[in-house]
Amino acid sequence: MKVKQIFLAAIILMVFAVTGVMTVAYVYNNTHEQILENERLALLSSINELIPSDQYDNDIFHDIITVEGHDLLGSDNPIPVYRARKNGWPLAVVIPVIAPDGYNGRIKLLVAIKLDGSLAGVRVVSHRETPGLGDGIETSRSDWILNFANKSLLNPDEKRWKVKRDNGDFDQFSGATVTPRAIVKSVFNALLYFRINDQKLFATTAEAEQIP
Amino acid sequence: MSDYATIIKDGLWTNNTGLVQLLGLCPLLAVTNTFINGLGLGLATLATLVLSGGIVSLIRHQLRDEIRIPIFVLIIASVVTAIELTMNAWFHDLYKILGIFIPLIVTNCCIIGRAEAFACKQPVGKAVVDGLSMGIGFTLVLVILGGMREIIGKGTLFSQANLMFGEKASALTITFSEDYPGFLLAVLPPGAFIGLGLLIACKNIIDRRALARNKAVSVAMPLAESS
Numbered sequence: 001m002k003v004k005q006i007f008l009a010a011i012i013l014m015v016f017a018v019t020g021v022m023t024v025a026y027v028y029n030n031t032h033e034q035i036l037e038n039e040r041l042a043l044l045s046s047i048n049e050l051i052p053s054d055q056y057d058n059d060i061f062h063d064i065i066t067v068e069g070h071d072l073l074g075s076d077n078p079i080p081v082y083r084a085r086k087n088g089w090p091l092a093v094v095i096p097v098i099a100p101d102g103y104n105g106r107i108k109l110l111v112a113i114k115l116d117g118s119l120a121g122v123r124v125v126s127h128r129e130t131p132g133l134g135d136g137i138e139t140s141r142s143d144w145i146l147n148f149a150n151k152s153l154l155n156p157d158e159k160r161w162k163v164k165r166d167n168g169d170f171d172q173f174s175g176a177t178v179t180p181r182a183i184v185k186s187v188f189n190a191l192l193y194f195r196i197n198d199q200k201l202f203a204t205t206a207e208a209e210q211i212p
Numbered sequence: 213m214s215d216y217a218t219i220i221k222d223g224l225w226t227n228n229t230g231l232v233q234l235l236g237l238c239p240l241l242a243v244t245n246t247f248i249n250g251l252g253l254g255l256a257t258l259a260t261l262v263l264s265g266g267i268v269s270l271i272r273h274q275l276r277d278e279i280r281i282p283i284f285v286l287i288i289a290s291v292v293t294a295i296e297l298t299m300n301a302w303f304h305d306l307y308k309i310l311g312i313f314i315p316l317i318v319t320n321c322c323i324i325g326r327a328e329a330f331a332c333k334q335p336v337g338k339a340v341v342d343g344l345s346m347g348i349g350f351t352l353v354l355v356i357l358g359g360m361r362e363i364i365g366k367g368t369l370f371s372q373a374n375l376m377f378g379e380k381a382s383a384l385t386i387t388f389s390e391d392y393p394g395f396l397l398a399v400l401p402p403g404a405f406i407g408l409g410l411l412i413a414c415k416n417i418i419d420r421r422a423l424a425r426n427k428a429v430s431v432a433m434p435l436a437e438s439s
Contacts, residue, residue: 008276009276009278012274012276012279012283013282013286016271016283016286016287017286019290020286020287020289020290021290023290023294024290024293024294027293027294027297027298028297031297031298031300035297035300035301035304038304126308127311128311128312130242133400174396175400
């Protein structure tokens with residue numbers, strides 16, 4: 001008798017689980033493309049904030065080279081790097097970088113690096129930092145992230161690529177040190193990565209295949 | 213009919229989620245730094261309350277006592293996931309701002325609280341009205357608290373309205389003073405606690421006044437009769 005009760009309960013629970021999953025799957029199917037499109041548009045507008053659209057003339061969204069994940073980029077998965085060109089000449093790359101050690105998990109960034117190794121700028125794509133404290137990294141909340149423009153591994157000196165509390169050159173926010181620290185570190189790593197790989201990143205698809 | 217009136221009054225005032233039951237304080241305190249953030253989370257919670265209340269009430273006869281909590285959780289989690297995906301698709305920017313607090317609606321105590329205490333014992337109509345009035349009551353608190361903190365903390369009201377109502381709504385933003393220095397305390401979590409405390413105090417004052425007035429009336433009545 002007891003076994004029967006248990007099975008009955010399990011079946012009822014399963015019916016609800018299946019119905020719930022079906023509902024979620026249905027909504028997911030109907031929103032998935034819109035969500036991808038939103039993310040694409042958001043990405044494109046972030047890229048254009050970093051590199052104004054009148055400075056390049058290629059289809060930046062499709063001029064991609066996919067590089068293997070790297071510790072310096074904060075991800076093990078393949079990463080698409082967007083390339084901006086003018087008249088076929090390389091201008092800058094936009095690398096999606098993950099800062100793994102935010103206060104509330106991973107912070108996704110876009111780091112735009114010009115051909116000479118200086119930053120065109122940095123933007124936050126998504127984050128889960130505390131509202132009111134860590135979200136000063138958004139351009140709508142503060143200008144903090146704009147300070148990265150034109151910085152490079154020589155400006156400031158490599159040892160000064162830290163927040164002020166760690167004796168570096170970058171401001172932290174009142175009440176939030178972890179968030180800026182994570183971003184400064186990961187932008188610095190992206191610059192290191194660019195210094196090692198700049199040739200490879202600008203290679204066209206045909207050239208890229210020749211690089212082992 | 214008076215039943216429904218009681219349910220509505222309960223949700224909006226007497227048993228308000230934000231001011232009396234004090235449930236769901238985590239999103240209440242965390243996202244109310246602007247009016248629009250409060251409204252966005254309030255409406256998402258409202259939708260969850262109505263849908264989960266309605267569904268729980270619909271299945272209340274099939275429910276077995278020993279597995280009702282897992283089923284409530286399943287229903288609420290599915291509803292919230294659907295709302296999260298929908299917001300991500302149609303209110304992408306607002307979704308990004310509210311961030312983790314949309315999924316956290318799953319654990320908002322007021323939702324499972326209403327399912328357990330009300331929806332699973334009442335017909336669908338009442339459960340939906342209860343969800344609606346509880347949700348509106350919660351949204352009102354979020355919006356008032358958000359508005360207060362935005363005015364004091366940033367000197368604006370309805371900023372970023374475009375996130376919810378499209379680009380035209382940017383014009384809604386009211387800036388009270390161009391060179392307002394900002395008041396960080398109001399924006400940070402302590403400001404939320406202080407603001408909520410003041411709101412609760414206001415509600416208690418109003419309630420006490422109403423009580424005193426009723427007493428005065430009931431004392432006056434017999435006198436009037438005897439004279």
